[in-house]
Amino acid sequence: MKLLRLKEILRGYDSALICFSGGVDSTFLLKVATDVLGERAVALTAESPSLARRESAEARRLAQMIGARLEVIRSNELERGAYAKNPTDRCYYCKSELLDLAGPKARELGLATVCLGTNLDDLGDHRPGLVAAREFAARQPMVEAGLYKAEIRQLSRDLGLPTWNKPQLACLSSRFPYGT
Numbered sequence: 001m002k003l004l005r006l007k008e009i010l011r012g013y014d015s016a017l018i019c020f021s022g023g024v025d026s027t028f029l030l031k032v033a034t035d036v037l038g039e040r041a042v043a044l045t046a047e048s049p050s051l052a053r054r055e056s057a058e059a060r061r062l063a064q065m066i067g068a069r070l071e072v073i074r075s076n077e078l079e080r081g082a083y084a085k086n087p088t089d090r091c092y093y094c095k096s097e098l099l100d101l102a103g104p105k106a107r108e109l110g111l112a113t114v115c116l117g118t119n120l121d122d123l124g125d126h127r128p129g130l131v132a133a134r135e136f137a138a139r140q141p142m143v144e145a146g147l148y149k150a151e152i153r154q155l156s157r158d159l160g161l162p163t164w165n166k167p168q169l170a171c172l173s174s175r176f177p178y179g180t
Contacts, residue, residue, distance in 0.1 A: 022059030095130075
């Protein structure tokens with residue numbers, strides 16, 4: 001079973017900083033990581049102009065519901081010139097900003113691994129942020145466990161997570177055509 005595999009993978013990390021947006025994937029990952037690692041799993045939400053305020057508030061509520069510690073940091077991807085130009089690979093610069101912040105925060109908290117909520121379906125999409133994930137050696141435990149989005153939704157439902165049927169939400173920057 002893939003859920004058992006995910007738990008084994010997380011247990012093998014010893015401790016983890018979960019990059020947490022409050023979406024379907026990161027909420028599921030945080031729940032399982034908290035169940036497996038307890039206090040050695042910490043959520044990290046990066047607040048920035050491209051994150052809707054209601055999503056930040058929802059992330060806080062979800063972390064509390066799960067019983068996970070939540071660290072909130074300020075992200076300033078708009079100050080990165082390449083991101084501000086809004087190129088087709090803007091997600092690379094956004095994810096780089098997140099991981100630039102997550103790595104030091106994980107070290108500060110004594111956490112061994114930085115994790116992202118990537119699933120197998122994400123690998124087939126235009127996801128420039130995956131390049132940044134590789135460059136920063138961020139782990140993608142749900143990919144390692146072979147989990148697809150539909151499976152994550154079903155497992156989330158089974159676990160009683162309110163995000164199981166949450167629609168996908170792109171960042172606010174995606175509302176602007178590339179190059180503007």
